[in-house]
Amino acid sequence: MVKLFALSVFFKAASEARILKTASDLQSFSFFQRGTVNEFMTFASKTIVERTQSALRQSVKQDAYMCHVYVRADNLAGVLIADHEYPHRVAHTLITKILDDFTAKVSADQWPNGTEATISFDLLPAFLAKYQNPVEADPLTKMQNDLDETTIILKNTIEAVLERGEKLDDMVNKSEKLSIQSKAFYKTAKKTNSCCSFT
Numbered sequence: 001m002v003k004l005f006a007l008s009v010f011f012k013a014a015s016e017a018r019i020l021k022t023a024s025d026l027q028s029f030s031f032f033q034r035g036t037v038n039e040f041m042t043f044a045s046k047t048i049v050e051r052t053q054s055a056l057r058q059s060v061k062q063d064a065y066m067c068h069v070y071v072r073a074d075n076l077a078g079v080l081i082a083d084h085e086y087p088h089r090v091a092h093t094l095i096t097k098i099l100d101d102f103t104a105k106v107s108a109d110q111w112p113n114g115t116e117a118t119i120s121f122d123l124l125p126a127f128l129a130k131y132q133n134p135v136e137a138d139p140l141t142k143m144q145n146d147l148d149e150t151t152i153i154l155k156n157t158i159e160a161v162l163e164r165g166e167k168l169d170d171m172v173n174k175s176e177k178l179s180i181q182s183k184a185f186y187k188t189a190k191k192t193n194s195c196c197s198f199t
Contacts, residue, residue: 003028003083004132005065006041007094007124009102010049010077011111017049017077020114021102023124025132036185043178045069045079047171052077057095059088063189070095076103076111090134098127 006024010017022042026034044062048069052058055073059066066084068091071077078095080086106114106121172178172186 002085002132002134004080004086004128005083006038006045006079006081007098007128008042008045008079009098009121009124010046010079011114012049012052012054012071012075012077013112015050017046018112018114019046019116020106020111020119021116021121021124023128025128033185036179036182039178039182040186041065041081043172043175043182045081046177049077049079057092059091066091068092068095070099072099074108076108078102087134090131094127094131098124 005026005028006022008022009020011020012018019042024038024041026037029037044067048058048060048067049071052069052071054071054075057068057070059068061067061084064083065081066086066088068080068082068088069077070092076099078099080091080095082091101123102121105123106119110119178186
């Protein structure tokens with residue numbers, strides 16, 4: 001079954017991304033895993049936004065899910081995390097729609113210093129619920145012309161977006177934003193998936 005896990009809006013300032021709004025649906029994970037899964041998805045989203053050039057779209061495999069990202073020329077970025085079955089074109093069309101709606105409701109002068117608490121944009125949960133079924137994206141097909149002119153880069157793993165010499169394991173270990181539980185969850189998931197890697 002196709003599953004959409006999370007939607008996020010970021011502002012990419014210099015080399016750091018700031019999360020402005022996010023929504024997630026982690027019901028398919030056990031109650032005890034949800035916090036660590038959410039924390040790691042946020043970490044992966046932030047990392048991918050920071051490693052994506054302006055005016056570029058990417059789709060990156062990360063374990064059991066795909067991270068779709070678009071960083072606009074104005075450094076507003078959207079991330080959609082879904083399973084591998086969620087159509088890439090629908091994911092990127094939805095990101096474009098979310099960023100357009102965000103721009104219409106939140107002025108650009110709020111982006112550089114905004115936080116989830118200070119930014120007023122409550123549409124992400126509705127988008128998350130409505131677009132669980134990609135067929136609902138049909139009204140968005142008029143936006144596909146824009147996507148047809150844009151190359152979406154598909155990366156096999158998150159390591160492919162990291163800078164030369166950088167390792168995800170090292171970033172996870174050094175991160176102050178990930179809890180001990182999330183680091184342990186990452187290591188356990190990595191061991192579990194080592195026999196059946198998606199790459």
